[in-house]
Amino acid sequence: MPDAMTRLPDGQPILRVVPMPADVNPQGDVFGGWIMAQVDVAGALPAMRRARGRVTTVAVNSFLFKQPVSVGDLVSFYADVVDTGRTSMRVRVEVYAERHPAQPITVKVTEAVLTYVAINQHGEKRELPEID
Incomplete structure (x- = not known):
């Protein structure tokens, strides 16, 4: 049962998207693979910022689907x-869905932890730069 009291975290989301009919299975739920792809994109953004360049996903350490989308x-x-x-x-990536605009509720739908490695232009590992 969704918790109607869930709120979005403070700060701006790194990515926002509305799934479309092509993204759902025959039961009307968004494919888990679609959510996983979006989580990978969202996770890569702070990783690229921290690496100051290219990164590659090397592991999905945990992935929990809590509610359908x-x-x-x-x-x-x-x-x-x-x-x-x-x-x-x-x-760490947390995913929330805002649904039912007439009676809005927010639910946490997914949480995941992924590992990224900084790479150079040849796809080889490189050290992370120092933080200023």
């Missing part, structure tokens, strides 16, 4: 780097 939901992705190593970083 439907056509017409406004889906917001919040992502932050939560840990860094020499060449890699872990990014």
Whole structure:
């Protein structure tokens, strides 16, 4: 049962999107693979900012689908780097759906942690730059 008291996190989402009819399965729920692809895009954005360049996804450490997503939901992705190593970083992504505009509710639909590695123009690992 969705919690009608859920609120969006503070700050701006890194990505917002509305799924379309082509993104759903025969039961009318958005494909999990579509959500996973959007999570990867959202997670890559703070990873690229931290790496100051190209990154590649090397692992999906955890991925939890909490609620289905439907056509017409406004889906917001919040992502932050939560840990860094020499060449890699872990990014936490939280996904919320705002639904039913006439009686709006917000629900957390997905949470994930992915690992990205900084790469150079040849696709080889490179060290993360120092933080200014």
